[in-house]
Amino acid sequence: MNAHDLFIAFWTIFRREVRRFTRIWPQTLLPPAITMTLYFIIFGNLIGSRIGEMGGFNYMEYIVPGLIMMSVITNSYSNVVSSFYSTKFQRSIEELLVSPVPNWIILSGFVLGGVVRGLGVGLIVTLLSLFFTELQVQNLLVTITIVFLTAVLFALGGFINAVFANSFDDISIIPTFVLTPLTYLGGVFYSIQLLPEFWQGVSQLNPILYMVNTFRYGILGVSDINVGFAFMMILLFIGGLFSYALYLLQNGKGIRS
């Protein structure tokens, strides 16, 4: 297959992925919009007005970047985990396995599909947030780059989860027991400066903290952590997870006998 054929193969997978989540938009795009609106109303407006300032900003302004990032993380992950697992479950993965599409194209197609959903939901949540607060992006390049890289990272995570999953329960275990707690403890709702020193140290082991704070830095210009270090960490994780996912595909883990 030449470069043109490879691009068609990639585009076919990517297009199918995007069509899948847009076709079932009441399940994929609408729920995060409703949930985040509730967060804005309850945490931002009702409770936030009593909390006062956080990191030099009013509470609503402070949590908006975190909530956008939380939507991006959850949706890019869940798109790939459910799509790839369904493909395995229905055995339609065999359509891809018998075809000459290289594994890196398969992986890229699924991951980019997840990224588009993550970014799409992120955009919806951003637009909704404008009903509650003003957003003045301090550093557009950092904002866009970090949100994109985060979506890539969690789409890769979703892919690996789906490779190992043997039942529909297995695709909800990681989001429920790992992803959600890490997101909530990743500085979405608070600055880690509020924590005792020991817990600040523990929090720094949470990779989501780096993404939320770098995104917050892009929008508000404040961060609990070093932004350069955060980018380096994320790129390192992306490289590691991409290689691992490719290795799993190459060995047919969960998809070949």
Next chain:
Amino acid sequence: MTLALTVEKLHKVYGNGFEALKEISFDVAEGDFFALLGPNGAGKSTTLGIVSSLVNKTSGKVSIFGIDIDDNLTGAKLNLGVVPQEFNFNMFENVKDILVTQAGYYGIKRSVASERADYYLKKLGLWEKRNGAARMLSGGMKRRLMIARALMHDPKLLILDEPTAGVDIELRRSMWEFLRELNTSGTTIILTTHYLEEAESLCRNIAIIDKGQIIKNTSMRSLLQQLTTETFILDIDTSLSEAPQLDGYVVRLIADNVLEVDVEKEQGLNSLFERLQAHNLSVRSMRNKSNRLEELFVSLVDKNLNQDKA
């Protein structure tokens, strides 16, 4: 002679220790219509799974049109179309989209893929259903959809793993016609089936696999020549209380006016009719008790089983 498929010393041991293939070897020539037969669990689907890279082999070599799958899997796959035993498409996807998407995986442009999909949808009687979800298709239609999907990239070698399972006889025969046409136009076809009449009718060469070993690999004609005895069912016009004694033939009375006769290959049917006439018995109709290939298949598999027991 160009070989469409070469399988050399193919060995497969599954993770649970089950040895599915014991270093089997066989070739399929370009343009052939080849039957790979065997009882359930014999290793047919494992063999075809390895050829189509859905199953990892333990050892051995597979080449498709001279391209070793270990050296150039992409090149080998471009020549191969696969129709699996189980339905393996997204049931919620639109019928035509399944075809166009599959073509996309082979780098075929959407416009070209769309035209090709229309051709096969019409050819295989799926045109009316093209815009519906695949789950709404009947079993036979789903099988035809998988055949259409496997042909979207014009493969030179088509593997069909029980393509007519659960398909009614009328539809099965129309699928045979389509497959014959495809083979005549140059596509090499490998077929596995439990309908031995199907294999006898379509295939020129055959391999029989049992317990992970090839126990027969020859042409259909020479295999059928090995059949020494055929059993015929005769409907006669007279009611009998016991089987007539026909010199040189084993005759059984299975109903008042139905006889079952074993005929040795060298005996022929003329002398049978002469002997029946001598007993004033007229034959209204006659048929084979079972398909000829079926008789051979059963005897070969039984023989293999007895050898194992011995």
